[in-house]
Amino acid sequence: MSLWSRIANVFRGDRLNRDIEEELHSHIAEAITEGRDPGEARRAFGSVLSHRESSRDIRLIPWLESLCADAVFGWRQLLKRKVTSAAAVLSLALAIGSCDAAFRLMDAMLWRPLPIAAPDRLYVLSREVAGPDGKVLASDMFEYPLFRQMRAQVKDQGELIAVSSADHIDLTYGSDQETEKAYQQYVSGWMFQSFGIRSALGRVFTENDDLTPGAHPYAVLSYDYWKRRFAADPKVVGRTFRTGNEVYQIVGVAEGPFTGTEPGTVTDIFLPTMMMKNNAIVRSDYQWIVTLVHLKPGASVPLVREKLRPVFRAFVEERAKVSLNPHFAAFIRDQKLIVNPASAGVSELQQGYGTALFVLGGLVMLVLLISCANVANLMTAQATARQREMALRISIGAGRWRLVQLVVIEGAWLAFFAAGIGACFAWWAAPLVVGMIGTPDNGVRLILPADWRVLGFGVTMALGCTILFGLAPALRASGVKPASALKGGNPQLRPHMMQLLIAVQVAFCVLVLFVAGLFMATSGRLSRQHTGFSAERLLTLETVTPQPQPAPLWSQVADRLRTVPGVEAVAVCEWPLMTGGIWSNFISVNGAAPGPVASYFLSVSPEWRAIMKIPLLQGRDLRASDILPGSALVNQAFARQYLEGENPVGRSFEVVPYEGHRDRYRIVGLVGDARYRDMREPMKPTAYFPFQADYSRATFMIRTVSQNPLAMASALRLEVPRARPGFRVSNIRTQTALIEQHTGRERLLSILALFFGVVALSLAGVGLYGVLDYSVLQRRREIGIRIAVGAQATDIARRVITDALAVVLAGSIFGIILGIASVRFIESLLFEVKATDVGALALPTVTILAVALLAALPAVIRAVRIDPVTMLRSE
Amino acid sequence: MAKPDSLQGSLDLLVLKILSRRPRLHGYAIMSAIKESSGDVLRADEGSLYPALHRMEENRWIRAEWITKDTGRRARIYELTAAGKKQLADEESRWHAVTSAVNRVLRTV
Numbered sequence: 001m002s003l004w005s006r007i008a009n010v011f012r013g014d015r016l017n018r019d020i021e022e023e024l025h026s027h028i029a030e031a032i033t034e035g036r037d038p039g040e041a042r043r044a045f046g047s048v049l050s051h052r053e054s055s056r057d058i059r060l061i062p063w064l065e066s067l068c069a070d071a072v073f074g075w076r077q078l079l080k081r082k083v084t085s086a087a088a089v090l091s092l093a094l095a096i097g098s099c100d101a102a103f104r105l106m107d108a109m110l111w112r113p114l115p116i117a118a119p120d121r122l123y124v125l126s127r128e129v130a131g132p133d134g135k136v137l138a139s140d141m142f143e144y145p146l147f148r149q150m151r152a153q154v155k156d157q158g159e160l161i162a163v164s165s166a167d168h169i170d171l172t173y174g175s176d177q178e179t180e181k182a183y184q185q186y187v188s189g190w191m192f193q194s195f196g197i198r199s200a201l202g203r204v205f206t207e208n209d210d211l212t213p214g215a216h217p218y219a220v221l222s223y224d225y226w227k228r229r230f231a232a233d234p235k236v237v238g239r240t241f242r243t244g245n246e247v248y249q250i251v252g253v254a255e256g257p258f259t260g261t262e263p264g265t266v267t268d269i270f271l272p273t274m275m276m277k278n279n280a281i282v283r284s285d286y287q288w289i290v291t292l293v294h295l296k297p298g299a300s301v302p303l304v305r306e307k308l309r310p311v312f313r314a315f316v317e318e319r320a321k322v323s324l325n326p327h328f329a330a331f332i333r334d335q336k337l338i339v340n341p342a343s344a345g346v347s348e349l350q351q352g353y354g355t356a357l358f359v360l361g362g363l364v365m366l367v368l369l370i371s372c373a374n375v376a377n378l379m380t381a382q383a384t385a386r387q388r389e390m391a392l393r394i395s396i397g398a399g400r401w402r403l404v405q406l407v408v409i410e411g412a413w414l415a416f417f418a419a420g421i422g423a424c425f426a427w428w429a430a431p432l433v434v435g436m437i438g439t440p441d442n443g444v445r446l447i448l449p450a451d452w453r454v455l456g457f458g459v460t461m462a463l464g465c466t467i468l469f470g471l472a473p474a475l476r477a478s479g480v481k482p483a484s485a486l487k488g489g490n491p492q493l494r495p496h497m498m499q500l501l502i503a504v505q506v507a508f509c510v511l512v513l514f515v516a517g518l519f520m521a522t523s524g525r526l527s528r529q530h531t532g533f534s535a536e537r538l539l540t541l542e543t544v545t546p547q548p549q550p551a552p553l554w555s556q557v558a559d560r561l562r563t564v565p566g567v568e569a570v571a572v573c574e575w576p577l578m579t580g581g582i583w584s585n586f587i588s589v590n591g592a593a594p595g596p597v598a599s600y601f602l603s604v605s606p607e608w609r610a611i612m613k614i615p616l617l618q619g620r621d622l623r624a625s626d627i628l629p630g631s632a633l634v635n636q637a638f639a640r641q642y643l644e645g646e647n648p649v650g651r652s653f654e655v656v657p658y659e660g661h662r663d664r665y666r667i668v669g670l671v672g673d674a675r676y677r678d679m680r681e682p683m684k685p686t687a688y689f690p691f692q693a694d695y696s697r698a699t700f701m702i703r704t705v706s707q708n709p710l711a712m713a714s715a716l717r718l719e720v721p722r723a724r725p726g727f728r729v730s731n732i733r734t735q736t737a738l739i740e741q742h743t744g745r746e747r748l749l750s751i752l753a754l755f756f757g758v759v760a761l762s763l764a765g766v767g768l769y770g771v772l773d774y775s776v777l778q779r780r781r782e783i784g785i786r787i788a789v790g791a792q793a794t795d796i797a798r799r800v801i802t803d804a805l806a807v808v809l810a811g812s813i814f815g816i817i818l819g820i821a822s823v824r825f826i827e828s829l830l831f832e833v834k835a836t837d838v839g840a841l842a843l844p845t846v847t848i849l850a851v852a853l854l855a856a857l858p859a860v861i862r863a864v865r866i867d868p869v870t871m872l873r874s875e
Numbered sequence: 876m877a878k879p880d881s882l883q884g885s886l887d888l889l890v891l892k893i894l895s896r897r898p899r900l901h902g903y904a905i906m907s908a909i910k911e912s913s914g915d916v917l918r919a920d921e922g923s924l925y926p927a928l929h930r931m932e933e934n935r936w937i938r939a940e941w942i943t944k945d946t947g948r949r950a951r952i953y954e955l956t957a958a959g960k961k962q963l964a965d966e967e968s969r970w971h972a973v974t975s976a977v978n979r980v981l982r983t984v
Contacts, residue, residue, distance in 0.1 A: 023951045030903035046922035054926040058933055
């Protein structure tokens with residue numbers, strides 16, 4: 001291969017030179033042997049060097065050779081200044097690594113196509129309606145009967161696929177004692193065929209596995225789960241597992257990396273939609289499936305949308321008619337059907353964290369730009385110092401382009417090193433951040449493979465950085481005027497370029513600090529939100545039974561738990577506050593039609609209020625003799641909303657769960673407001689009912705003596721089944737953890753934003769220090785003369801600082817303007833924080849000014865200490 | 876660029892032709908052969924013969940080999956490859972076409 005030999009010759013240049021030279025010399029020797037005059041023979045031959053060079057250029061690839069030479073030279077230049085180069089590489093690596101990590105998270109969550117056939121033709125249906133406050137409320141959840149009608153309607157254009165959200169369920173492959181957890185998802189039987197997913201073992205579902213409600217107790221495992229849980233045991237097909245009362249038989253394992261359509265959750269077990277409980281298949285009032293549309297090739301989205309809309313309209317009209325509440329009916333009727341692309345899948349995580357990740361991506365981008373500006377300044381200063389070398393190169397015939405190449409390659413060394421270290425950093429940091437997203441018992445699992453997308457991003461990053469910080473110094477270096485530079489003219493650097501870069505750095509830094517400040521304030525406000533109850537030393541034992549058990553049996557278990565040493569008090573409720581569990585309905589007072597505002601409900605045992613430390617304001621607590629429906633405690637918001645704020649004790653209200661059925665409650669007590677669902681909403685009307693029905697899932701609330709309630713977790717977990725066989729603890733969490741999960745995103749954002757703020761600040765500080773120090777070095781003659789003619793140290797200091805401060809101030813103002821302009825992108829992530837607060841504006845400005853002064857200090861000291869005599873003598 | 880006594884682009888042809896008749900010559904011998912067989916009319920510019928040889932070598936028309944001569948000095952000798960033979964035929968026919976065309980012009984004008 002000629003090309004190959006030429007490439008190979010690049011890397012053995014010395015041998016090639018010797019080879020060619022030997023041949024040329026043998027020519028002259030031959031001539032002399034023939035009897036020619038040595039001098040004449042040499043003259044006739046011409047310049048050996050020049051012939052060698054032209055032969056050499058033929059026998060290798062000249063551009064590759066010059067590239068290699070420049071790479072070696074650039075490498076030596078970097079080694080010459082080890083400390084500076086290492087600092088530049090590390091600061092860049094941190095910035096590039098952060099960008100890599102952010103990219104990997106965003107890619108995994110938002111962009112990476114699902115591992116299915118034709119993911120670009122996958123869409124998801126969504127319903128939108130304008131909420132009471134004008135904001136658009138969107139939901140991806142649909143009713144199964146509606147799904148059936150819609151599927152029939154677009155049969156020719158594509159396949160409609162129903163998938164439930166993935167649940168973390170309890171199941172057992174043996175006895176109750178061996179219960180474990182797995183993520184399970186109901187999917188349409190025809191999903192596998194439509195997605196082109198075959199079986200790795202046994203079979204996957206087909207349409208025939210999803211025909212009759214309750215008649216298909218079969219399960220398909222994901223490949224990942226099969227390997228993880230069963231070590232890829234081929235005998236798994238035919239095994240059964242039990243969850244609750246239901247027994248499923250494993251019929252096969254799906255092939256490939258497909259683990260459901262929900263980024264952030266890795267589905268282990270697929271079940272047919274027909275197996276969903278609670279009559280879900282036929283109920284028109286139960287929204288529980290996500291409707292995916294897998295279009296056929298060539299089918300158009302608008303056509304599908306137009307075909308689906310009449311079916312949807314008819315369905316919601318029907319729903320609105322049977323609605324008991326006129327406000328709610330209008331709300332139902334106003335819904336619109338939307339078709340959105342879903343090639344990357346659909347999950348709540350995308351909605352919850354999508355914006356947050358974009359903001360983080362923006363922040364790390366700014367940090368990267370700050371870092372690039374630093375390196376650009378560094379390289380510009382070095383290029384100036386190397387003006388004579390460059391001039392010499394031009395004089396002996398180097399083209400300007402070759403000089404650009406020389407400097408750019410030096411930059412590329414820095415960038416690619418940084419990208420390599422950065423990739424390692426991202427490798428470590430991305431899973432760490434994923435770990436911070438999830439809650440402890442319901443972790444987020446994102447697939448974060450290192451593939452060509454990640455590699456491509458890294459290389460693009462490195463190239464982009466090279467051009468960002470390498471090109472300007474390179475063009476400067478190549479623009480050198482050899483005559484003046486070689487004559488010894490003092491290399492003067494245009495200060496504007498460096499000052500502009502510093503101003504930009506400061507502006508970006510202020511922007512990062514500003515956003516970080518807003519996030520920290522948000523996180524602080526949210527975590528200090530009043531909950532209305534005390535979570536101190538509270539442990540929640542979510543307990544399940546195979547069959548619904550009457551309330552007295554639950555109290556028996558509670559009694560037994562009270563005898564465990566270290567337990568201070570025990571109560572039972574259907575679920576703890578702030579878990580996400582919701583029971584709500586509209587309230588009717590004095591037989592009137594229900595109003596537009598719904599109330600939350602929760603069934604609790606008599607001890608519950610006291611254990612939660614919710615104050616009793618009027619009336620009495622619930623008693624064991626209270627029945628359901630019958631008695632109720634209500635909170636202040638309830639009294640304000642429905643009973644005009646009067647003393648509600650003794651009054652009654654009705655709940656209308658469905659047409660013709662009214663549950664009447666008499667209010668026996670008024671209690672303080674407590675948060676039911678999340679930290680952001682205002683205190684909502686809430687009624688507490690007696691814990692008096694049959695329950696197959698409820699939670700024991702336990703206040704422990706010890707400050708660390710989790711220390712008792714395992715003892716209590718063992719005690720429950722001993723108290724009553726069949727009762728089993730499914731989940732143990734502290735009430736504090738339940739509250740903290742609602743501020744997790746804000747905490748994550750504030751931690752990361754603070755981290756990047758500190759990084760940005762230190763980078764900008766180092767950059768400022770470098771440029772100021774350099775400018776003093778450049779102006780030392782001028783300063784020396786000033787001192788010689790009698791300038792005071794304070795004058796010199798003021799002169800140095802004023803210049804810097806002007807740049808920093810200009811940058812800060814620009815940064816604040818950017819911040820205020822960009823605040824609307826992050827508004828949805830903020831809570832009770834205004835961008836125009838004095839604190840939000842002043843804090844970053846003051847911080848950056850302080851850092852600027854600190855960074856200016858060494859330069860000032862150097863300037864003041866200049867000794868005019870030594871200075872002027874050396875020039 | 877071309878000097879008056881240079882071979883005006885026919886150097887390749889001459890080298891290939893000489894190597895086809897007398898394989899395994901070193902550079903100096905090729906130069907001498909050109910001089911001799913042209914009756915001292917054509918002279919290859921001594922130094923620039925080598926870049927031309929190396930270019931033809933890169934083009935795979937000729938291949939080179941180091942040998943040690945009786946004098947103990949090493950020499951790099953060249954011989955034609957199959958591709959070189961084909962190239963020679965091409966160049967030869969092109970040369971004939973050009974010279975006959977030039978001759979025709981000289982005759983008619």
